[in-house]
Structures are given as C-alpha cells and as structure tokens.
Amino acid sequence: MKLESYWLDTAPAFSGGRDHPPEGHYDVAIIGGGFTGLAAARTLAREGARVALLEAGRVVGEASGRNGGQCNTGVAQDYAAMVDQLGRERAARHYRSYSDAVASVEQLIEEEEIACDYLRRGKLKLAAKPEHYDKLARTYEAIRRDVDPDVAMLSQAEARREVDSPLFHGALWQKNGGQMHVGRFGAGLADAAVRHGAHLFEHTPMTGVEREGERYRLTTPGSEFHADNVLLATGASQVGPLNWFRRRLAPVGSFIVVTEPLASEQCQQMIPNQRACVTSRIVGHYFRLTPDNRLLFGGRARFAMSGSQSDAKSGEILRRGLRETFPQLSATQLDYCWGGLVDMSRDRLPHAGRHDGMYYVMGFSGHGVQMSVHMGRMMAEMMLGHRRDTPWQSEEWPAIPGHFGKPWFLPLVGGWYRLQDRLR
C-alpha cells in the first residue's frame, strides 16, 4: 500500500515552476500553491499583473491534492440548522455561494480545457440511522423551499439502488455538483496560471514578510523580493510567520484509503450512478469511485494530525469502516492511504479579508474544492479593483479561545463528536 495521495500519484507532475528564486519587484505575491492561490494567480496574470506565487512544497501538494475530489453544492453544515442559527436570508446566501462556486469550477475547466474527469452526478447524503432520515427530510424541505427546488429525498429502497450497502436508511440527493480528479485539475490549473504569465516558485516557503511603506518585502530561505500586494492562501499552514491565522484555524486531519481497481460490473453494482457520497454522522465517511474504477473511502477516523504513521493508523480504522459499509469488498486490497489537514474555522465557514494590509482567504473547513477556486478568483478580482466584496468578507475574526500552539483540544472535540454520534 502506498502512503501517498492517489490523485498526486496518478496525475502528470507540474513542471512549469521557475528554476531560480524570486527577486526584484512584483505587483502581487501569492503565498500558497493550492487551488486558492493558483486560481488567484491565473485571474491576476490574465489581467496583466506581475504575479509571484510561493509554494512551500509542490503545487497542490497539501489539501488541494489530497482531498476526496467532491465538488459539491451546499454548505458543509446542515442547512436547516444553519437557518435556525443565522436566519433564512443569510443561510440561503451562504448556500447559493456554494452553487456559484461549483459553476466557477465548471467554467474554469471549460475555459482552460482541463482534462480532469469532471462528472456532474451530484451528492448523496446517506442517513446512517433512522432518526437521521427524519433530520435529512427537514433539511430537504428547507433547501427546496429556499434555494434549490430540484433537490430530492430517497427512501431506503431507493438509496440502496444508488449505494449497495446495508447501512443506510435513505438519502438526501443534491443534484447540482460534481467530482473530479483533483491531481489533474491542479496540474491543469497551475499550467494555466503559468500560460497567462504567473511565476510559480515551488519548494520556496515564505519565511518573512514586512511592510516597507506602500509595499512588502518578502523573504524565502535563499532570497528576498518586493510586492505591492500580498495574498495569503495558505490553508492549514504549518510553515512561516502566520501565527495570527494559526490561532483562528484548527488543523484537523482527514484521511483516505483507495482500493485496488475493481471489476467494472462490481462498480456498476455498488454505485451505479457514480454519485459522490457522504454519511450523516458527525464523524462519518465520504466515498466515491475513481475514474479507473477504484473505491475512494475517507473520513476523520481519528482526531489527529496527518503524517505517515498517523495516516497508516487512520487507514486501519478506515479499512474497518469500508468493510462495514461494503461487506462485498472484504477481500479487496487497499492500494493507497494518506491524510491531509483541514483548515477548520470555529464557525466552519470560510473567512476572507485583510490583516496588516495583506489579503487572506482560508478556513474552508473541509468543504473547499469548489470554494477555494471560486474565492481565489474573487480575491484576485478584488485586488484588481473589479469587486468590492466577496461572500466571506470578515469584519472581525476572533481567535479560537485557548488556541496558542498545538491544537490540544482536538481529542476532546473528537470525543464529544463521537458521543453525539452515539446519542443522536
């Protein structure tokens, strides 16, 4: 079993990075070469801005190249609960912005002709307990009423025809959304940014940034350069002088296993319409088929950071979950296992704004394949003066109380979530 991302292992590696360190002056320095930073770089460079993008590792080497590949509509939280919490108007606005984000990704794939196996098959949220079906039905009513008349509720028998597992009691089907090969999408997006003129520097962490009058001086281990504006698109960053942001985000591990290739008849039997699936538990699972007929199966597994030992431990937990969900795969080998860090904000919503004059957007909270691309573009449009606002502009973004260094509270949060899953 390979302890690496299936997506990165099966995509062409990006080779358009600069072979010398950044120097001189740029209009914009973007820190972070995930979907957010790359989408911003592409938009800015297309408009003629001189862009330097610094990536500490390889482009899309973190969350963007390590996720479940689901590009779905709808907020990460339960929509009906969000209406109760924020009111109908705000909740509807949040929901619609995810639909806009899906459209943004689809438009970008088309404009740049990125071959990334995009499939528009929607998402099933599967009820893991009978009571969850009733909760999903309430969510269905609220979504249909406010934001999407095309959403559907599936009975237990209908859900079983979509997902051949004994575990589920029905499902909510949100049709507007897709899935893609995020490694191929990421490489295509990076190529597009370079084609439009952006300079991408891989293995170049930003280690310092200082304001000098109207511009910024940025340092990397071997160089320094200047930029008029800075965009921080650093996700759950563990590198560089970003403590202000680290206090506002919990880096939560999420883990994935991928099986060996399955017979196409078996895939046809298991998930015939190739929907992207998530389960209704708080510490639940997400799964889908890959373009080469494997099952990708992920979940939070353990409330721990990602790393090769931690990923392997989580992989064992996921193996049990996969066998429970699909007993027909109990003899199937796992070919891949990896993990990644989710940039979880306290309200589980993205945050965008300016800090010390620098633009930032992060906090996608595990639901950012679509939104990171959309927000990267919007932040670029804001920097170009083409828009004044984005859906996630934060006037204030308080730190997570007590969060100064390592996220010591994660095991406690994990324990609390597991208890909730048992009780409800």
Ligand SMILES: Cc1cc2nc3c(=O)[nH]c(=O)nc-3n(C[C@H](O)[C@H](O)[C@H](O)COP(=O)(O)OP(=O)(O)OC[C@H]3O[C@@H](n4cnc5c(N)ncnc54)[C@H](O)[C@@H]3O)c2cc1C
């Ligand atoms: C296991 C997993 C499964 C997921 N599944 C899904 C899913 O199915 N659907 C969905 O919608 N979302 C999913 N997500 C979330 C989604 O992947 C992210 O929200 C999205 O990719 C965020 O993109 P980003 O560009 O903001 O961050 P990232 O992709 O994390 O990119 C940030 C980049 O910044 C770089 N960086 C940080 N600090 C510095 C520095 N000082 N200098 C230079 N570079 C720096 C990092 O190296 C990194 O490459 C998942 C996430 C994980 C981890």
